[in-house]
Each structure stands twice: as C-alpha cells, then as structure tokens.
Amino acid sequence: MSDLLERLRGRGWRLTAQRRVVAEVLDGDHVHYTADEVHALAAERLPEISRATVYNTLGELVTLGEVIEVSTDGRAKRYDPNAHHAHQHLVCARCGTIRDVHPSGDLLADLPTQERYGFAISAVEVTYRGLCPDCAA
Amino acid sequence: MSDLLERLRGRGWRLTAQRRVVAEVLDGDHVHYTADEVHALAAERLPEISRATVYNTLGELVTLGEVIEVSTDGRAKRYDPNAHHAHQHLVCARCGTIRDVHPSGDLLADLPTQERYGFAISAVEVTYRGLCPDCAA
DNA sequence: ATCCTACATTGGACATTGTCTAAGTCAAGA
DNA sequence: TCTTGACTTAGACAATGTCCAATGTAGGAT
Known part of the structure; x- marks a missing residue:
C-alpha cells in the first residue's frame, strides 16, 4: 500500500x-x-x-x-484495501468481524448458462457466515 | 406458501x-x-x-x-420467501433486480480447514453480480 | 357468548448511515 | 508567485431501521 x-x-x-x-x-x-x-x-x-x-x-x-x-x-x-488479491470473506454473525479467505474451485463455472438469465456476470462474491471462536464460547 | x-x-x-x-x-x-x-x-x-x-x-x-x-x-x-429451497442470488448492479439461481458444487467444502480460523460456519452465501439484459442494452 | 390478559399494533421520536450543496481553501502547473 | 479548478467543510437532508409507551385484540377460559 x-x-x-x-x-x-x-x-x-x-x-x-x-x-x-x-x-x-x-x-x-x-x-x-x-x-x-x-x-x-x-x-x-x-x-x-x-x-x-x-x-x-x-x-x-x-x-x-x-x-x-x-x-x-x-x-x-x-x-x-486488499483489492489486488482475489479473496472472499468470512464474517462472524455476532460481532461482525471479517477475515479474508481463499476458497478453491471456480465459482463462476458453477453457474450453468441457463441460470444466467442473459446477465453479463462480472463478479462473484462469497460470504461464509458463522460464529468466531470468541463469540461461540 | x-x-x-x-x-x-x-x-x-x-x-x-x-x-x-x-x-x-x-x-x-x-x-x-x-x-x-x-x-x-x-x-x-x-x-x-x-x-x-x-x-x-x-x-x-x-x-x-x-x-x-x-x-x-x-x-x-x-x-x-423462498427459504425452503437452497439457492443463491444473481443481482443486477444497476437496477438491483434479483434472480434466484442454483450453482453446482459444494461451496462449504471449497474452504480449507486452515482458512476457517476456528469459526463454526453455518451458512454460505454467493452473490453473482452483473448487468441484466435490460441494463446492459 | 363474554371476559381476560398476554401479546400485538400503532405513531412518532430517535438512531445510524450515507448524500448533497454552497462557500471557502488549497495543490500544483504556468 | 499567481491562478484556477479541484478539494474540503459544516451542516442540512434523505433513507432505512429501531424503540417505546399507549392502545387494541386474538384466542383460551369461564
């Protein structure tokens, strides 16, 4: 930066x-x-x-x-600010803390053509939700 | 319903x-x-x-x-209201229209254990963004 | 059928987040 | 150093959502 x-x-x-x-x-x-x-x-x-x-x-x-x-x-x-490395987010449902994560797999390829409804898709965002160790305790 | x-x-x-x-x-x-x-x-x-x-x-x-x-x-x-069928969303970045979609693949399995930071993950949400046919025209 | 009462609704004040504008300020090129 | 158009500011405004005390009512009890 x-x-x-x-x-x-x-x-x-x-x-x-x-x-x-x-x-x-x-x-x-x-x-x-x-x-x-x-x-x-x-x-x-x-x-x-x-x-x-x-x-x-x-x-x-x-x-x-x-x-x-x-x-x-x-x-x-x-x-x-971590915009130059593709990544997704893991969010704590309780306190809102965010961690950057890097799932495997081709997310865009997972969406069949007939499910795209003619959209020009430009981005895929994945959000994993759960409780962080502190909030789960 | x-x-x-x-x-x-x-x-x-x-x-x-x-x-x-x-x-x-x-x-x-x-x-x-x-x-x-x-x-x-x-x-x-x-x-x-x-x-x-x-x-x-x-x-x-x-x-x-x-x-x-x-x-x-x-x-x-x-x-x-379509809560009883797992699905994800396709959103038009311009007009906000939403379509329900059903990507293939196991999204949860795509996240390696060492990237889970001890979270108890309970949900995965995927949002595809792009322009709908009307807004792209 | 009527009565009770705990739960639901209401309206409006309030909170949070974000946007806009008019007037003043300043970075950087000439 | 001067000039100018871009930048900043304060505060009003807008959009969305939450909270509360007063009032209303669904549905079980009688």
Whole structure:
C-alpha cells in the first residue's frame, strides 16, 4: 500500500493531507473498517477532517479499484484495501468481524448458462457466515 | 406458501390481520421486496398497517426461518420467501433486480480447514453480480 | 357468548448511515 | 508567485431501521 499514493498521483489525483491520511489508515493487513471508523482514525492525525471527505475519498478509492466495499449485512459497509488479491470473506454473525479467505474451485463455472438469465456476470462474491471462536464460547 | 399461516399458527403465532397481509404479500415466486415495498403493498389491503409492524413481522419470519433476508448492497434489505429451497442470488448492479439461481458444487467444502480460523460456519452465501439484459442494452 | 390478559399494533421520536450543496481553501502547473 | 479548478467543510437532508409507551385484540377460559 506504500506505493498507493504514487499510483494515485500517476492517475491525476490531487494529493491532499486528507487523502493521505485516509490512505494511511487503510494501510495494513486484514483491515476492514467502516467509514466511521476510518473517519475516527483519520481524525486522530488530522482533527479537522470531515465525514464528507472520508466518504468521498473512500468512494474514489473504490471507483479506482484500490479498495473493495463489503456489505456484510444491514450494518455499515466496510472497506477492504486488499483489492489486488482475489479473496472472499468470512464474517462472524455476532460481532461482525471479517477475515479474508481463499476458497478453491471456480465459482463462476458453477453457474450453468441457463441460470444466467442473459446477465453479463462480472463478479462473484462469497460470504461464509458463522460464529468466531470468541463469540461461540 | 399457502400453508405458511397454518405452520406459523402451529408454532404459537397469534394470527392477526396485519400478519396475514404481510404473509400474503410475500406469497409468490421470485419475490424480493424491500421492507418499504412490503409495507406499501400491505397498505393497499390494510391501509392502517404501520411500518413498525411490517418490520416486526418480517423480522419474525426471518427468525422462524420462513423468509431469508438479502443484503445486496448498501440499499435496503430485501426479503426472500423462498427459504425452503437452497439457492443463491444473481443481482443486477444497476437496477438491483434479483434472480434466484442454483450453482453446482459444494461451496462449504471449497474452504480449507486452515482458512476457517476456528469459526463454526453455518451458512454460505454467493452473490453473482452483473448487468441484466435490460441494463446492459 | 363474554371476559381476560398476554401479546400485538400503532405513531412518532430517535438512531445510524450515507448524500448533497454552497462557500471557502488549497495543490500544483504556468 | 499567481491562478484556477479541484478539494474540503459544516451542516442540512434523505433513507432505512429501531424503540417505546399507549392502545387494541386474538384466542383460551369461564
């Protein structure tokens, strides 16, 4: 992720303090924050950053394909910076924790043509649900 | 679905006009309404029905396993009465239309043990995304 | 058939998450 | 350094969902 800013600048992104802070917050492994969490963490470094800017920046990162938006349930969307490695999600039904997982098998091939209803399918998402060790205890 | 009310009464459900109307609205094939749509349709038959009751009833039906809650994206959840046949969903990324589909393959077996992080996995959901024929045109 | 009462419904306030806008600010090229 | 169009901000607004106290009622008991 350290070269993310470089990549974005190459695409004509204007590099502002706010965008830099948001990108820094998303840096790291197994990070799946909500927009509000990103805002809180960003505000630790840049207290005046507004919610609107965080939403804007996250939306741009999603559009650019640098970050994936994960809607686990009715709760807030989470943002996953691990966009360059195909993966799926394992979600705790109780506390909402997310882990990245890598199932085997060709998910797209599993859907017969006659079940595609003429759709141009562009993505397959798999969500495994269950209780994490802490919540199961 | 016609025997749904019987089944629910057998479980001690008090049968009210409101609950009957909500169940009737959900009756049918390939129905994936949002809570607000259910409320609007129910209100056609029972104008005084409140939003709270629709939310309560949908929640109960989900808890009882008669209806499945589908969170397609950041939009409103949709309610799928086809709970007794395992199936997955095909969603149009543009208009939000949902079709029920039945992929082959054992999705649960596709996740290696070492990728389960000690979770007790209880469900697997697959969402295929793409553009429906209308939106692709 | 009528009465009781626990359960269901109602309306509206409230909460959460996200979007939009007008006005001010600033990064970066000239 | 100047200029300008893109960026940020605060706060109003919107969409969806939850909660509560007051009221109503289904269905068993009498």
